[in-house]
Amino acid sequence: MRETKSTCPYCGVGCGVVIEHDGAQITGVRGDPDHPANFGRLCTKGTNLHRTATPVVLQGQRLRQPLLRAGRGQAPQAVGWDEANAHLVRELLRIRAAHGPEAIGFYISGQLLTEDYCAFNKLARAVLKTPHIDSNSRLCMSSAVTGYKQSLGADAPPCSYTDVEQADCVLVTGANPAWAHPVLFRRLEAARAAKLARGAGHKLIVVDPRRTETAELADLHLAIQPGTDVALMHGLLHACIWQGWMDAAHIEAHTEGFAALKDLVREWTPARAAKTCGVPEADLWRAAEWFATSPRSLSLYCQGLNQSSSGTAKNTALINLHLATGQIGKAGAGPFSLTGQPNAMGGRESGGMATLLPGHRDPTNPEHRAEVAALWGLGADEALPGPGHTAVALFEAAARGEIKALWIACTNPAQSLPDQALVRAALERCEFVVLQEAFAGTATAAFADLQLPAATWGEKEGTVTNSERRISRVRAAVPPPALARPDWQVVREVALALEAELRPGRPSVFATDSPEALWNEHRDSTRGRDLDISGLSYALLDAQGPQQWPFVDGPRERLYEDGRYPTPSGRARFVASPVRPTAERASAAFPFQLTTTRLRDQWHGMSRSGAVPGLFAHEGGPVLRLHPQDAERRRLVNGELLRLRTARGATVLPLQTDARVGLGQADLPMHWGAEFLAGDGINALTHGARCPDSQQPELKFAALDVASAALP
Ligand code: SF4
Incomplete structure (x- = not known):
């Protein structure tokens, strides 16, 4: 029996696992006692991981060979990789020649590894020259990204899991970590119990319309009306200002824009905010006092803030509260967004999204596009495209007939995207749909002209980054079944064939021929950026274990401890966002x-x-x-x-x-x-x-x- 250390492929806690196997079959899994995310703990999903590994799962549940259908309505037939790749290259070239590069779109996944993201990004932007590459992370974390960038200047969660244990007051808002991030919740529970046992005091405030399992543990549950989060945050800030529960020195020395925000929240008295949110006013005052006057206050948040037509405003309104009360840049304090997927963060770092480029660069910035083109070794005449369609917009464009070819990887949009009638119409209307998947028979497979079998957890090498900016290795314990291949390798082989047609005689951007080489290229793209990992290597991760970024000479556990923020002025920004209603509202017809x-x-x-x-x-x-x-x-x-x-x-x-x-x-x-x-x-x-x-x-x-x- 052998053991291989890897990382859980489910949620953004990013627990380390030890895979037990015989080189051919995974037989067991247990928590990695050395991994700093979980120290050996696993939740129910993690504990059962080996039961999802081939050949333990039924053979029919894995996609084992490329499947090609001759036409719509026809059954897909098994083909070899050569035929699958030749067909794929032919179709992409045909559609690109007939309709231009922007007729091709990529919809990928926060469950891909960072190395896979890097490969897809180069294929889309450098080889095919389409701007349309986005990820299902758009459904999960993009409001946290824009919130951090607007308020703090960079997409960088400032906290660590150790802050969860050090905080005296934890505000959980728009999240149910007891179910969605169970191992981190166990750390919170244990730390709280220990503090209470020694009489140190601990406050847990949960904001959620439902009385969740997380709320069951809380000292105070604010059961707000759905969608009223910004009103609540403005009301809390108003209470803090009124009572003087502020950190005036922090506001003065390290922030900007407070006067405009103060004007805005003047209208949001605790009475008005409480009425809007449907909570007792006294509870709102209590929450404000606990949060502002506790020595160390931390907030944990996730989809309840992010999955909203006011998602960014909800994030920035919460960060305002931290900035105004000085609850940031110190142990046990800060706004800490929990990532949903195992590598949502890696996708953000490597820029495999329509609104990002590698190293947290911006595709609307011509200098950033030129920097990435140079890093990838493109010629001076090979400019990268600007920003592309984001997830839902990509499918809307396909439904309008503007996107003709969609390459979907490691995600199931025919089930997971909103407004399924539109998504399914879009997939029907595309001339060519490629689905790269580990699992057979997903809802999206019914729309795919070509299915490509991918390796999955336990079968591939690479890295992921969890919620606390910690990069962990993912390792192969067993080979993938039948003809399945690692995602980066599938992409590279198609990209090389496309380059022969689209970039003849030029040096290939896919000279990188291993996960480590792709990751090294990614590492080099971060040099001098806020997420600089130039001091890291696979060898260091293998020898010293998972590490947090930035990492130049060593890891950084916590950001902004010096009060300097990565904005042009060096100051964090208060963002004054008005309260907006949800896009839909309950009515007589839909109550x-x-x-x-x-x-x-x-x-x-x-x-x-x-x-x-x-x-x-x-x-x-x-x-x-x-x-x-x-x-x-x-x-x-x-x-x-x-x-x-x-x-x-x-x-x-x-x-x-x-x-x-x-x-x-x-x-x-x-x-x-x-x-x-x-x-x-x-x-x-x-x-x-x-x-x-x-x-x-x-x-x-x-x-x-x-x-x-x-x-x-
Ligand atoms: Fe996996 Fe998340 Fe459970 Fe950890 S908490 S074992 S990462 S699902």
């Missing part, structure tokens, strides 16, 4: 406020977690949760089948009454697509309205109608 949420033991579209029967023991299937009074008023009973309807789609699900859901609200787990349900999938109900700054869609709010399915 319920729908929020999509996550289950403890499932992951995204369940391609991996759905392969483990034991992970359905916690929650066996999707149900719509309503408050018992709402059910009673409509004469609906527990277990009854309901027809759920929004302005875009409908589905049928059983009712479960639950007093933890707010009155007038509806809670629905996001994991199920149309293929699993009698009606449409969950995301047939959601919509693609987006934050204007981050372009992140508002997956956390839709107006819903609910009726008994027995009614005609």
